[in-house]
Amino acid sequence: MKLLEERIRQEGVVKDNDVLKVDRFLNHQMDVNLFMEMGKEFKRLFGNEKVSRILTIEASGIGIACVAAQSFGVPVVFAKKNKTKNISGDVYTTQVESFTHGKSYEIMVSREFLKPQDRVLLIDDFLANGAALMGLITLVRQAGATVAGAGICIEKAFQPGGKRIRELGIRVESLARIESMSQEGGIKFIDMP
Amino acid sequence: MKLLEERIRQEGVVKDNDVLKVDRFLNHQMDVNLFMEMGKEFKRLFGNEKVSRILTIEASGIGIACVAAQSFGVPVVFAKKNKTKNISGDVYTTQVESFTHGKSYEIMVSREFLKPQDRVLLIDDFLANGAALMGLITLVRQAGATVAGAGICIEKAFQPGGKRIRELGIRVESLARIESMSQEGGIKFIDMP
Numbered sequence: 001m002k003l004l005e006e007r008i009r010q011e012g013v014v015k016d017n018d019v020l021k022v023d024r025f026l027n028h029q030m031d032v033n034l035f036m037e038m039g040k041e042f043k044r045l046f047g048n049e050k051v052s053r054i055l056t057i058e059a060s061g062i063g064i065a066c067v068a069a070q071s072f073g074v075p076v077v078f079a080k081k082n083k084t085k086n087i088s089g090d091v092y093t094t095q096v097e098s099f100t101h102g103k104s105y106e107i108m109v110s111r112e113f114l115k116p117q118d119r120v121l122l123i124d125d126f127l128a129n130g131a132a133l134m135g136l137i138t139l140v141r142q143a144g145a146t147v148a149g150a151g152i153c154i155e156k157a158f159q160p161g162g163k164r165i166r167e168l169g170i171r172v173e174s175l176a177r178i179e180s181m182s183q184e185g186g187i188k189f190i191d192m193p
Numbered sequence: 194m195k196l197l198e199e200r201i202r203q204e205g206v207v208k209d210n211d212v213l214k215v216d217r218f219l220n221h222q223m224d225v226n227l228f229m230e231m232g233k234e235f236k237r238l239f240g241n242e243k244v245s246r247i248l249t250i251e252a253s254g255i256g257i258a259c260v261a262a263q264s265f266g267v268p269v270v271f272a273k274k275n276k277t278k279n280i281s282g283d284v285y286t287t288q289v290e291s292f293t294h295g296k297s298y299e300i301m302v303s304r305e306f307l308k309p310q311d312r313v314l315l316i317d318d319f320l321a322n323g324a325a326l327m328g329l330i331t332l333v334r335q336a337g338a339t340v341a342g343a344g345i346c347i348e349k350a351f352q353p354g355g356k357r358i359r360e361l362g363i364r365v366e367s368l369a370r371i372e373s374m375s376q377e378g379g380i381k382f383i384d385m386p
Contacts, residue, residue, distance in 0.1 A: 023306075028270065029268050030269040035259065059273070063271075066223060069223075076256065078223070078256075112217070113222045
């Protein structure tokens with residue numbers, strides 16, 4: 001998606017350790033006009049997949065998922081990272097190994113909001129090692145529901161997550177796929193078909 | 194806002210300890226059609242306040258803030274609860290005492306995304322003791338920016354947060370104000386003017 005690639009070029013900052021900072025428009029400050037365009041693009045890509053629910057993970061996936069859900073006309077569910085008083089014990093849960101934060105954490109979704117008949121579109125801002133996305137897939141499978149696909153804003157294609165998840169037979173569509181990036185050489189995208 | 198009150202009556206569950214569970218449509222599963230209506234109502238209420246930015250707090254405020262921001266045509270910033278690698282040291286930060294979780298935590302916003310000339314609309318799903326909202330107000334004041342108002346979905350008016358924050362001279366508009374609630378007696382709303 002050219003609009004997103006241009007925005008990454010203009011406002012993304014490559015840090016060391018393979019970190020791409022896009023907090024001016026994606027995951028700290030959020031440009032909802034860009035989100036609307038990304039939502040329409042996800043709808044164009046997954047519009048035939050009979051999506052009944054969108055599943056994302058807190059925190060930075062929520063905004064994109066909610067705006068995209070307006071194009072789909074379906075509810076959003078977000079997986080929670082910490083058990084709070086408001087969640088009953090009746091949940092699907094799995095462990096996610098975070099490379100960004102260097103520790104693992106538990107995610108959960110109430111059983112009430114994932115049903116066997118659901119066709120679930122997963123949405124997240126980043127795909128790198130695929131740990132969070134694998135966690136969401138596990139929750140959907142625990143529910144006996146179907147993964148309709150995964151819509152990702154930015155895929156770091158030089159990290160193994162995308163390959164790993166596509167090998168499971170899951171359709172992954174990333175709006176910007178980064179082939180390589182460095183502070184000296186800038187950001188190189190994989191051309192879209 | 195009648196639409197929200199009806200939804201709370203239909204799908205909200207009163208738990209003990211003053212907890213109102215609205216995770217079917219507000220803060221776990223999210224009904225984006227309802228969010229759009231709430232966003233329009235916030236726009237109706239705060240449309241003359243020259244809002245330049247919406248500030249919320251992760252996680253459950255983000256979806257409502259993003260959908261509301263479409264009505265305002267301004268960017269959203271969400272205060273983060275944990276310091277991650279992706280955030281530089283150049284942040285506004287304050288401590289929030291959480292009653293729901295029984296512990297305190299730090300919230301922060303990058304200095305880049307709150308400027309002295311900003312007129313900031315705060316948006317959150319709940320107002321009870323007002324701790325999170327006070328935290329957001331503190332961040333805005335650290336930036337030398339102006340609080341244009343606070344748009345809340347559900348105010349537990351029997352708890353002190355709303356009174357406390359209105360006494361600071363801040364305009365608080367809550368789309369549903371709960372006067373009292375109990376498992377036996379149900380939910381009683383304060384009538385809107």
